[in-house]
Amino acid sequence: xxxxxxxxxxxxxxLLFFFSAFSTYxxxxxIQSMPIRxxxxxxxxFNKVKTAPYIHADEGADYYTERDGSKLIICFQGSHGKExxxxxxxxxxxxxxxxxxxxRVHRGFLKVWKAVExxxxxxxxxxxxxxxxxxxxxxxxxxxxxCHEYCMYHRPDxxxxxxxxxxxxxxxxxxxxxxxxxxxxxxxxxxxxDIVPHLPFLFFGFRHVGKKIDVGMEIHPTRSHxxxxxxxxxxxxxx
Numbered sequence: 058x059x060x061x062x063x064x065x066x067x068x069x070x071x072l073l074f075f076f077s078a079f080s081t082y083x084x085x086x087x088i089q090s091m092p093i094r095x096x097x098x099x100x101x102x103f104n105k106v107k108t109a110p111y112i113h114a115d116e117g118a119d120y121y122t123e124r125d126g127s128k129l130i131i132c133f134q135g136s137h138g139k140e141x142x143x144x145x146x147x148x149x150x151x152x153x154x155x156x157x158x159x160x161r162v163h164r165g166f167l168k169v170w171k172a173v174e175x176x177x178x179x180x181x182x183x184x185x186x187x188x189x190x191x192x193x194x195x196x197x198x199x200x201x202x203x204c205h206e207y208c209m210y211h212r213p214d215x216x217x218x219x220x221x222x223x224x225x226x227x228x229x230x231x232x233x234x235x236x237x238x239x240x241x242x243x244x245x246x247x248x249x250x251d252i253v254p255h256l257p258f259l260f261f262g263f264r265h266v267g268k269k270i271d272v273g274m275e276i277h278p279t280r281s282h283x284x285x286x287x288x289x290x291x292x293x294x295x296x
Contacts, residue, residue: 091272096292099246099272102220103285106132106192116172117141118200122180128188129180131204133197135223141196144169148257150229158233163199163263166227170203181208191219195253195282198224202243202266209239219267222246223282225256226263243267249275251282 109121109132117140121132136145147165181189189208193201198221205219224245245265247254257263273288275281 091270091292093293096272096289099220099270100286100289100293102190102192103194103222103246103289105130106134106194106197106220106222107286109134114173114176116169117144118169118173119197120173120177120200122177124180127185128190129183129186131177131180131189131191131201133191133193133200133204135193135195135197141169145196145225148261148263150262158235160232160236161229162203163225163227163229163257166196166199166203166225169196170200173200174203174207177204178207178211181212186212187215189215189217191217192222193219193224194222194285195224198222198245199227202227202240205243205267206236206239209241217242219243220246221267222285223248223251223253225253226265228264228266229262232264232266237266240266245269246285247271248273248281248285248288250278251275252278253282 109123111119111121111132111134113119117138119134119137121134123130123132144165147163147168149164150161151164151167153160153162153167180186189212191201191204191208193199193204201219201221202224205217208215208217219242221243243266245254245267247269249271254265254269272285272292273281275284275288
């Protein structure tokens with residue numbers, strides 16, 4: 058091998074190593090500096106999405122809604138059956154709908170969201186609502202993202218916040234600026250190397266929207282997906 062090529066390859070590997078190490082260090086600092094109050098809010102939301110008495114709808118959609126005065130809480134359940142997994146792997150990109158700004162999304166998750174859009178939309182349209190809190194886990198985190206965009210588009214007068222725990226990517230390709238704005242207030246919660254938030258892979262053209270929040274540094278790609286409660290509790294109990 059040409060010594061110059063060897064030097065270039067070694068240099069590239071060193072850069073990759075230092076970038077990875079720096080990125081890991083920054084994520085660790087972010088987790089350690091998370092306010093206890095924020096961690097408690099995340100834990101309460103995660104417990105809610107894991108224990109809600111879900112209603113089963115078409116296309117395997119499982120949702121739950123709850124009113125608390127002028128606040129509407131919407132939850133979406135994670136994968137728990139064959140039908141969910143079939144939709145999970147149906148990741149062809151499809152136009153969301155005919156709009157001035159064209160954007161494409163994960164076809165399988167869109168199909169599930171459309172099965173409950175009108176049902177949940179009736180509650181979202183209630184003029185007595187001024188706050189909407191959306192929570193999803195895994196497969197349900199994908200539906201939560203669609204629900205967030207729907208609420209931002211139809212109820213811009215409301216305060217809207219969404220926590221999507223271990224959620225997969227739903228957006229494909231270039232995202233118009235006006236569409237990106239509709240994902241403000243959306244938070245993708247990630248535990249270390251949880252594999253689900255990295256699906257579908259970037260090289261397929263999919264990407265996240267909203268803001269990512271790291272809550273753990275676990276390196277097992279599947280076990281970390283099951284340990285959100287534990288890592289958030291660790292943040293709360295760090296003192």
